[in-house]
Every structure is written in structure tokens, then in C-alpha cells.
Amino acid sequence: MSIEIPKEKQRQRAPSKRSLETRGRIFDSAERLFAERGFEGASVRDIAKEANVPAGLVTHHGGPKEALFCYVVSRRAEELAAARINALNARKELGPLTLHAILDCFFAPYLEKAETGGPQWLSYARLVAHVSADPRWRDLAAICFDPTAKIFIDEIAALYPQAARQTIAAGLVYSVSAMLALVTSRWRVAALGDPRPDAASHLDELITFCAAGIEAANTTRAS
Amino acid sequence: MSIEIPKEKQRQRAPSKRSLETRGRIFDSAERLFAERGFEGASVRDIAKEANVPAGLVTHHGGPKEALFCYVVSRRAEELAAARINALNARKELGPLTLHAILDCFFAPYLEKAETGGPQWLSYARLVAHVSADPRWRDLAAICFDPTAKIFIDEIAALYPQAARQTIAAGLVYSVSAMLALVTSRWRVAALGDPRPDAASHLDELITFCAAGIEAANTTRAS
DNA sequence: CCTTATTTTGTACGACTGTTCAATCTAATA
DNA sequence: TATTAGATTGAACAGTCGTACAAAATAAGG
Numbered sequence: 001m002s003i004e005i006p007k008e009k010q011r012q013r014a015p016s017k018r019s020l021e022t023r024g025r026i027f028d029s030a031e032r033l034f035a036e037r038g039f040e041g042a043s044v045r046d047i048a049k050e051a052n053v054p055a056g057l058v059t060h061h062g063g064p065k066e067a068l069f070c071y072v073v074s075r076r077a078e079e080l081a082a083a084r085i086n087a088l089n090a091r092k093e094l095g096p097l098t099l100h101a102i103l104d105c106f107f108a109p110y111l112e113k114a115e116t117g118g119p120q121w122l123s124y125a126r127l128v129a130h131v132s133a134d135p136r137w138r139d140l141a142a143i144c145f146d147p148t149a150k151i152f153i154d155e156i157a158a159l160y161p162q163a164a165r166q167t168i169a170a171g172l173v174y175s176v177s178a179m180l181a182l183v184t185s186r187w188r189v190a191a192l193g194d195p196r197p198d199a200a201s202h203l204d205e206l207i208t209f210c211a212a213g214i215e216a217a218n219t220t221r222a223s
Numbered sequence: 224m225s226i227e228i229p230k231e232k233q234r235q236r237a238p239s240k241r242s243l244e245t246r247g248r249i250f251d252s253a254e255r256l257f258a259e260r261g262f263e264g265a266s267v268r269d270i271a272k273e274a275n276v277p278a279g280l281v282t283h284h285g286g287p288k289e290a291l292f293c294y295v296v297s298r299r300a301e302e303l304a305a306a307r308i309n310a311l312n313a314r315k316e317l318g319p320l321t322l323h324a325i326l327d328c329f330f331a332p333y334l335e336k337a338e339t340g341g342p343q344w345l346s347y348a349r350l351v352a353h354v355s356a357d358p359r360w361r362d363l364a365a366i367c368f369d370p371t372a373k374i375f376i377d378e379i380a381a382l383y384p385q386a387a388r389q390t391i392a393a394g395l396v397y398s399v400s401a402m403l404a405l406v407t408s409r410w411r412v413a414a415l416g417d418p419r420p421d422a423a424s425h426l427d428e429l430i431t432f433c434a435a436g437i438e439a440a441n442t443t444r445a446s
Numbered sequence: 447c448c449t450t451a452t453t454t455t456g457t458a459c460g461a462c463t464g465t466t467c468a469a470t471c472t473a474a475t476a
Numbered sequence: 477t478a479t480t481a482g483a484t485t486g487a488a489c490a491g492t493c494g495t496a497c498a499a500a501a502t503a504a505g506g
Contacts, residue, residue, distance in 0.1 A: 011451080011452080012450095012451060012452090012504095012505090013450090013451050013452065013503085013504050013505070014504065014505090015452080015453090015504095016452080016453075016502075016503055016504070018453085018502080018503085019452075019453060019454095019502095019503095022453080022454085036357075036358060036359075037263075037357065037359065038261045038262075038263065038264070038353075038356070038357060039261075039264065040260070040261065040263040040264045040493095041261070041262065041263045041264075041357075043492075043493065043494085044493080044494060044495085045492080045493080045494090053454080053455095054454075054455055054456065055456095055494085055495090056454080056455070056456080056457090056495080056496080056497085057453080057454065057455080059494075059495060059496085060452095060453075060454080061453090064494080064495080065494065065495090126356065126358070129352075129355070129356035130261075130353075130356045130357070132352070132356075132404075132407070132408065133261075133349060133352035133353045133355075133356045133407065134259075134260065134261060134264075134353070135259060135349070135407075136259075136260065138410065141411070142411075142414065146411075146414065146415060149415055150415060153415055153416070164416070164417075165416040165417045166412065166413075166416035166417060167416075167428060168416065169411075169412045169415035169416035170405070170412045170416070170425070170428060170429075170432075171432060172415070173404050173405075173408055173411055173412050173415070174400075174401035174404055174405070174429070174432055174433075176404075177400040177401055177403065177404035177408075178397035178400055178401060180400065181355075181396050181397055181399075181400035182393070182396075182397070184355070184356065184358075185355065185396055185400075187361065188364070188365075188369075188392075188396055189389065189392045189393045189396050190389075191365065191369065192369060192372055192373060192376055192392035192395070192396070193376070193387070193388040193389035193390075193391065193392035193393070202393075205390060205393060205440050206393075206397070208436075208439050208440050208443050209393075209394060209397055209436035209437070209439060209440045210397075210436060211439070212435040212436050212438065212439030212440070213431075213432035213433060213435045213436035213439075214432070215435065216431050216432065216434070216435030217428050217431050217432045217435070220431050234481080234482080235474095235475090235480095235481060235482085236473085236474050236475070236480090236481050236482065237474065237475090238474090238482080238483090239472075239473055239474070239482085239483075240473095241472080241473085241483080242472090242473095242482080242483060242484095245483080245484090263463095266462075266463065266464085267463080267464060267465085268462080268463080268464090276484080276485095277484070277485055277486065278464085278465090278486095279465080279466080279467085279484080279485070279486075279487095280483080280484065280485080281464095282464075282465060282466085283482095283483075283484080284483090287464080287465080288464065288465090
């Protein structure tokens with residue numbers, strides 16, 4: 001599979017307002033359907049129909065299907081990465097970091113967008129879950145998510161100077177997967193537990209869970 | 224999507240040895256390709272080619288593609304569920320359960336099969352990851368995995384009588400997703416951490432992580 | 447306003463999709 | 477061994493797939 005994230009090709013004229021709107025509709029539809037059904041589960045024609053455009057337009061704006069997928073994944077990944085780095089830097093100025101604080105800087109930006117940024121951000125978690133599940137997107141995942149992950153691992157490593165970096169990395173990967181599970185499998189948690197109406201403060205629970213896990217994995221001596 | 228797990232239809236003659244071998248090859252190929260590329264990413268003809276049979280035979284043995292998928296998922300789910308329940312019951316007779324012990328009974332059976340039971344069990348984790356990522360398989364996932372999950376949640380709930388069942392359920396869902404991440408994203412952990420040659424004892428690390436997470440989530444007072 | 451880069455439309459293409467089916471072969475049962 | 481349920485084969489079906497393309501509509505830049 002492709003590893004390249006498509007770049008804007010050079011143009012001689014600025015795009016019209018209408019054109020930009022259509023582009024946006026196409027990308028949003030693609031994101032929603034890719035998230036719901038995976039890469040080959042969502043056809044170009046499905047995406048076109050959802051965006052209310054003829055099929056040819058999807059190719060025109062998004063390029064080959066693979067490129068469209070990569071772009072849609074990387075688009076929000078970049079925004080998310082920036083938000084996370086910003087949160088981290090802002091927190092750093094308030095004093096020395098704790099593990100809870102680091103994880104909060106990692107989780108909160110996404111969960112915030114998921115709840116206030118509209119349904120697109122919610123479906124984005126499903127999209128990432130598909131990317132993570134499919135080895136064909138390994139390179140795409142590495143490009144989109146590894147740089148930020150490395151930065152956060154560095155911060156955690158500073159708190160546990162004696163710990164193996166591998167263990168810290170594993171902890172963060174587990175944490176990310178737990179966060180994806182929180183968003184994509186809320187129904188599952190609800191089905192397995194007693195129905196509880198309040199949807200608030202899942203974030204606190206998640207951070208508590210992950211922080212304790214990372215803490216324990218990096219202070220316990222392996223058998 | 225279908226929710227039904229296909230049953231053996233009634234027959235008047237026992238299947239031949241050759242026929243059983245072909246069936247097995249078809250199911251194994253289907254499992255491997257579904258795991259690698261997802262449901263629509265793996266075509267019936269791909270599966271047939273991998274199993275060295277004509278395409279029509281896949282339909283003959285596996286039924287419609289959906290039924291084949293459901294069967295392939297549920298096949299190992301049943302074996303895995305049995306192994307987990309057995310491990311739990313065996314441990315119960317040794318004395319009162321700890322959280323570590325409960326999680327070990329949940330994780331160890333799979334990781335054991337993944338390392339000794341051949342590559343099929345390894346690819347099965349990917350298959351489950353695809354099922355989890357795609358909301359269209361929600362019912363299938365519920366049928367295959369919820370009964371066992373409920374039993375383990377009950378055991379954990381007995382250790383934390385004051386905790387909300389919802390929190391315990393969330394903890395187990397997080398734990399499962401972490402286990403899937405361990406198997407499907409080992410490369411990612413390796414890429415993010417320093418390369419470390421020993422692949423042993425990831426299980427201990429995982430259990431430590433999840434146990435501490437569940438413990439913390441169920442003893443910390445939510446804000 | 448005029449020019450023309452760009453967007454939009456509909457059609458068309460060849461490849462592939464899941465599934466069906468009649469014909470043929472194999473082997474379990476009586 | 478004879479019978480025939482069942483397995484196997486390959487061809488064929490009607491759709492859908494991703495994509496390319498020419499023609500038409502639109503609107504940015506001069």
C-alpha cells in the first residue's frame with residue numbers, strides 16, 4: 001500500500017468557494033464511510049452519493065482511492081498532533097509534569113474534539129481503529145502517529161529514568177488502544193455493565209486506568 | 224449484517240477425509256485473509272486461490288461470504304472461551320482469586336495459543352481487531368465474546384463490592400484492547416522504544432498494566 | 447468583459463465481485 | 477460391488493468496482 005500523503009498540486013488559480021465546499025463534503029463523506037466500513041468496504045460511489053456528487057468528482061478531488069484514504073487519515077492526525085503538543089507545552093510552563101498530567105495532555109485534546117467538534121471527530125476514532133487493525137496501513141500509521149508518540153514517551157521516560165523505554169512505549173500503545181476502545185466500544189461497556197445514564201468523566205476513569213498501569217509496569221520488577 | 228452463526232446442515236453420509244481437509248484449508252485461508260485485509264478486502268477468489276480450490280468450492284463449504292466470516296470468527300472464539308473458563312475454574316480451586324490471577328486466566332490462554340498453536344492464532348487477534356473496529360459486526364462480537372466477559376466481570380466485581388459494574392466493564396474492555404494491541408502492534412512498540420531482543424514476558428507486563436489500571440479505577444473516587 | 451484554468455457532469459471501460467449451476471468425479475453406505 | 481450423496485470443477489451470471497475521458501459549466505485573473 002501507498003505510504004505517501006498527497007500534497008496540493010500546483011495551481012494557477014485560486015479554487016472557488018463552491019469547489020472548496022465540494023472538496024470538504026467529499027472528504028467528510030469519505031472519512032465517515034471509511035470509518036464505518038473500512039477501506040474496501042466504502043466504495044468511491046458510496047462516498048460520491050453521500051457527498052451528493054458524481055463519482056468522477058471524488059477521483060478528481062481526492063485522487064486515487066488510496067490517496068484519498070491516506071489524506072483523510074492524516075488530515076486530522078496533524079491537527080490532533082498539534083493540539084497535543086500545545087497542551088503539553090502549556091502544561092510544562094505550569095511546573096514539573098506528572099504522569100497524570102502527561103496523559104491528560106495526550107487524551108484530553110481528542111476527547112474534547114470528539115464531544116464538541118462534531119460527529120466527524122467521533123467517527124475518526126473508528127477510522128484510526130481500522131488503520132491500526134490492518135497491517136497494510138502500517139506505514140501510514142507510523143507517519144501519522146509515531147512522531148507525537150515519541151515525544152510523549154520521552155516525557156514519561158523522564159519520570160522513570162530507570163525504566164526500559166520498551167516498557168514505556170508498550171504502556172502508551174496500550175493506552176491509545178484503550179482510548180480507541182472507549183470511543184468505539186462505548187456500547188460494549190454499556191452492554192456488559194449495568195446501564196448508567198451519566199456519560200461524563202470517562203476521561204478521568206481512562207486516565208486513572210492508564211496512569212496506574214504505566215506506573216506499575218515501570219516500577220514492578222519483571223519476573 | 225448477519226448475526227447468525229452457521230450450523231452444520233443435516234447430512235446422510237459422513238464427510239470424506241479429503242473433504243474435511245479441504246474444508247479446513249478453506250477456513251484457514253479465509254481466517255488468514257480476513258485477518259489481514261478485513262471482510263471486503265479479502266475476496267472469495269483470493270481465499271480460494273490461497274486454499275488451492277476453485278472459487279465455487281468456497282461457497283459450497285462456507286456458504287455465503289458473511290456466514291463464512293461469522294463462522295471463522297466464532298470457531299476460535301468458542302475454543303478460547305472454553306480455555307478461559309477452564310483456567311478460571313482451575314484457579315478457583317487453589318484458593319481465593321486475586322485480580323492478577325483473574326487477568327492471568329483471561330490473557331494466558333490466548334497468548335499461549337498464539338505462541339504455541341501456530342500462526343493461525345496469531346492472525347486471529349487481527350481478525351478480532353477488525354471485528355471490534357467495524358460496527359457492522361457488533362452483534363457478532365456480542366455473541367462471541369460477551370458471555371465470557373460477563374463471567375470475568377463478575378469475578379472482578381466480587382473483589383470490589385463497592386465499585387460500579389460499569390467501571391469494571393470498562394476496565395476489562397480496556398484490557399482486551401490492550402491485549403489485541405500487544406499482538407497486533409508489537410512492531411509499533413518496537414519502533415517507538417529502543418530495540419530490545421527479548422520477546423519474553425510481555426504477558427507479565429500486560430497483566431501488571433491492566434491489573435494496576437483496574438485496581439486504580441475501582442478504588443479512586445471519581446472527581 | 448474575455449480568456450481559460452478549473453470544476454462538474456455523464457458515460458464508458460475492463461477488471462473484479464459474490465454466487466449459481468450443470469456436469470463430472472469421489473467415496474460412504476448398503 | 478452397486479448405488480448415489482456429496483465433493484469438485486469450470487463456466488457463466490448480473491452487479492459493482494476504481495478510474496479515465498470528452499464535453500459542458502463555472503468562475504478566477506487580466
